[in-house]
Amino acid sequence: MSIASRAASHPVPLLEDVAAVEEALSRPTPGLGQELAALDGDVMILGVGGKMGPTLAKMARRALDEAGSARTVYGVARFTQAGLRDELEAASVRAISCDLLDRDAVSRLPEAPNVIFMAGMKFGSTGAEALTWAMNAVVPALVAERYRQARTVVFSSGNIYPIASVLHGGSTESGATGPVGEYAQSALARERVFEHFSRMAGTPVVLYRLNYAIDLRYGILLDVAQQVLAGTPIDLTMGNVNVIWQGDANAIALRCLAHAQSPPLVLNVTGPETVSIRYLAKRFGELLDREPLLAGEEAPTALLSNAAPCFGLFGYPTVPLEQMIRWVAHWAQRGGPTLNKPTHYETRDGKF
Numbered sequence: 001m002s003i004a005s006r007a008a009s010h011p012v013p014l015l016e017d018v019a020a021v022e023e024a025l026s027r028p029t030p031g032l033g034q035e036l037a038a039l040d041g042d043v044m045i046l047g048v049g050g051k052m053g054p055t056l057a058k059m060a061r062r063a064l065d066e067a068g069s070a071r072t073v074y075g076v077a078r079f080t081q082a083g084l085r086d087e088l089e090a091a092s093v094r095a096i097s098c099d100l101l102d103r104d105a106v107s108r109l110p111e112a113p114n115v116i117f118m119a120g121m122k123f124g125s126t127g128a129e130a131l132t133w134a135m136n137a138v139v140p141a142l143v144a145e146r147y148r149q150a151r152t153v154v155f156s157s158g159n160i161y162p163i164a165s166v167l168h169g170g171s172t173e174s175g176a177t178g179p180v181g182e183y184a185q186s187a188l189a190r191e192r193v194f195e196h197f198s199r200m201a202g203t204p205v206v207l208y209r210l211n212y213a214i215d216l217r218y219g220i221l222l223d224v225a226q227q228v229l230a231g232t233p234i235d236l237t238m239g240n241v242n243v244i245w246q247g248d249a250n251a252i253a254l255r256c257l258a259h260a261q262s263p264p265l266v267l268n269v270t271g272p273e274t275v276s277i278r279y280l281a282k283r284f285g286e287l288l289d290r291e292p293l294l295a296g297e298e299a300p301t302a303l304l305s306n307a308a309p310c311f312g313l314f315g316y317p318t319v320p321l322e323q324m325i326r327w328v329a330h331w332a333q334r335g336g337p338t339l340n341k342p343t344h345y346e347t348r349d350g351k352f
Contacts, residue, residue, distance in 0.1 A: 007098070008087065009039075010036070012328070014327060014330045015216060015330070015331065017336075018217075018336075018337060021215065021216050021217070021331075022054075022055060022058070023033075024089075024247055025055035025215065025246050025247045025250065026055040026058035026059040026062060026247070027059070027062070027247060028058075028059055028062050028063035028066060028251065029219065029247075029251040029318055032059070032063040032251055032254060032255065033062075033064060033065075033066040033067030033069070035065040035069055035254075035255055035258055036060065036063050036064055036066070036067065036069070036254060036257070037064060037067035037069040037071075038257060038258070039113070039114055039151070039257055040113055041071065041111075041112060041113035041114055042071050042072040042073070042074065042110070042111075042112045042113070042114065043060050043064075043071065043072070043073045043074065043112065043114045043116070043254075043257075044058065044074045044076065044109070044112035044114065044115045044116070044147070044150070044319070045057050045060070045073070045074065045075050045076065045115075045116045045118060046075070046076045046100060046115060046116065046118060046119050046143060047077060047100070047116050047117065047118035047119030047155075048075035048076055048077045048088070048093075048095075048118065049077030049078065049079060049080070049081055049084060050118055050119075051213075051215065051218060051246075051339065051341070052118065052122075052213060052249065052250060053075065053077070053118050054075075054084065054087065054088060055246065055247070055250055056116065056118070056250040056253060056254070057073055057075045057088060057091070057093045057094065057342065058088075058091045059093055059247070059250050059251065059254065060073045060093075060254055061073045061092050061093050063254070066320065067101070072094055072110075073092075073093050073094065073113075073183045074093070074094050074095075074096055074109075074110060074112060075088045075093045075094065075095050075096070076095075076096045076097075076098050076100070076109065077095075077097070077098070078097060078098070078099055079095065079097050085097070087165055093137040096109065096110075099109055100119050100135075100139045100142065101134060101135070101138065101139060101142070103142050106142045106143060106146050107146060109146065111149050112147070112150060112217045113149070113151060114150060114151050114257050115143070115147050115150045115151065116152075116153050116155075116254070116257075117140070117143060117152055117153065117154070117155060117194075117252055118155045118156045118335070119135065119139050119143075119188075120135055120136050120139075120155065120190065121135040121136060121183075121244050122149075122157070122183050122352050123202055124280075126182075126183075126351045126352060128139075129182045132182060132183060132186050132239060133182070133186045135186075136183075136186035136187055136189060136190045136317065137186055137189040137190060137193060137317060140154070140189075140190045140193040140194055141193050143227075144193060144194050144196075144197035144203065145205075147198070148197055148201040148203050149201075149202075149203065150203070150204075150205065151204045151205075151257050151258075151260040152194065152205050152260060153205075153206045153208050153253050153254075153256045153257055153260065154190065154191065154194045154205060154206065154207050154208060154264075155195055155208050155210060155253070155329075156187055156190060156191050156207050156209045156210070157187045157209060157210060157211065158171070158209055158210065158211025158212070158242070158268065158270065158303060158304075158305040159179060159180075159181075159183065159184040159187055159211070159303065159350070160177045160178075160179045160184055160187050160188045160191065160209065161175070161177060161178060161179075161209075161281055161303065161305065162176070162177075162178030162180065163180070163302060163303050163348060164301055164302070164304065165300060165301055166239070166240050166274065166298075166300060166301065166302050166304065167300075169274070169302065169304075169306050170242065170268075170274065170305045170306035170307075171268070171305050171306060172268070172303035172306045172308075173209070173266040173268055173309060174269065179347040179350070180192060180348075180349065180350035181349060181350015181351055181352070182350070183344075183350060183352045184350050191207050191264075194207065194264065195207070195263065195264050198262045198263055198264045199262065199263055202262045203262060204260035204261050204262050205260055205261070205262065205263075205264035205265070205266065206256040206257075206259055206260050206261075206264060206265045206266075206267055207264050207265070207266045208252075208253055208256060208267055208269055209266065209267065209268045209269060209305065209307045210244075210249060210269045211242050211268070211269070211270045211303070211304075212241065212242060212243055212244070212270070212271065212343060212345065213243075213245070213246040213249040213328075214243050214244070214245060214246060214328070215245055215334060215339075216247045216323060216327055216328055216338040217329040217331075217336070217337060217338045217339045218338060218341050218343070219243065219328075219343060220280075220343050220345045221243060221280065221324055221325060221328040222328050222331070222332060222338065223342055223343055223345065224277065224280045224281055224284055225284045225288065225329055225331075225332040226332055226338075227281075227292070228281060228284040228285055228288055228290050228292045229288055229290060229332055229333070231290065231293055233293045233294070233295035234277065234281050234292055234293060234294055234295060235295050235296055235346045236277055236278055236294055236296045236297060236298050237296050237297070237298065237299050237346065237348065238277070238299065238302055238303070238345060238347075238348060239276060239277050239278065239297075239298025239299060239302060239344045240274050240275060240276055240277065240298070240302040240304060241274075241275050241277065241302065241303075241304070241345055242270035242273070242274065242275065242304055242305055242307075243269055243270070243273075243275060243321070243324065244270050244317055245269050245317055245318070245319035245324055247318075247319065248317035248318055248319055249269060251314075251318075252269055252310065252314055253269075255313075255314055259313065267307075267309060267310050267313075268305040268306060268307040268309070268310060269305075269306070269307060269310050270305050271308065271317055271321060272311065272312075272317070272320055274304060275315050275321065276298075276351075277298075278294065280325070281294060283325055284325070284328075284332075286288070287325070287326065287329040287333075288329055288332070288333055299348075303345075
């Protein structure tokens, strides 16, 4: 029986095409428009060309429109992806081409009192360590210097934490950092640069430690579902993970603008569950009518974050785990398009 048939009596609506996925990812959560409209000035999204940037920019625009605000949403990137600039402009996001490693180009960007900083490099960082450090440490310095008075939400990563005991509920914001590998080290450098400007110039900042967002076209859930479908072994060593729907992660990032402060607010952003990879494999096996092939045993440690303070500020995510699983299973079963960017969630040596 297909997932669509099983879903006929289940309240979870399935997403059938890219347009439906994009709409769901960019749909403002309740009250977001009023929160953004209460802030003064325009919204600048730097590094809008990544996996999350386009839907975050569209969500900001949709939210402001719902609130009756005509403030501008800027999306800044090099726009090397064909069609992205036109896509954003069609959604009334003002696209600006800029190489953020070019100090003069950064200096010419429009003023904006609200900045979402999403630029950075992770995948492909092994073998390109110099560029990784330039993107993750030099660009932050140029941006922090340019927008030293702006509320700034800085996308960071749970990878800045050490792998820790599964029994302890995940790393907390007050715990020690311990990045493994050059990507994670450079991600911590990004944080430290913005923290320096926040303390020196009073820049209001949120350090937004995300771990891990999922779309139907990429993410840990898709990685596991594809392995189940293909009958390839699923490594259980990194046996537990955190996930959050990208639409919820987008909304939280935008809502964080109102909470920027100096010194920076540090915030873990992820879902509430410690999710077992073994459970995911078996659940996808049920939905996809496949027997998952499991390999190895769960290590007692994993890369996990505790997002309790985030839930205290913003409540729990609007899309629950089971809904994400059903969406991804249906997408994988029908051969929906993907970004072909595995998360490498199973990586334990920091080499991406």
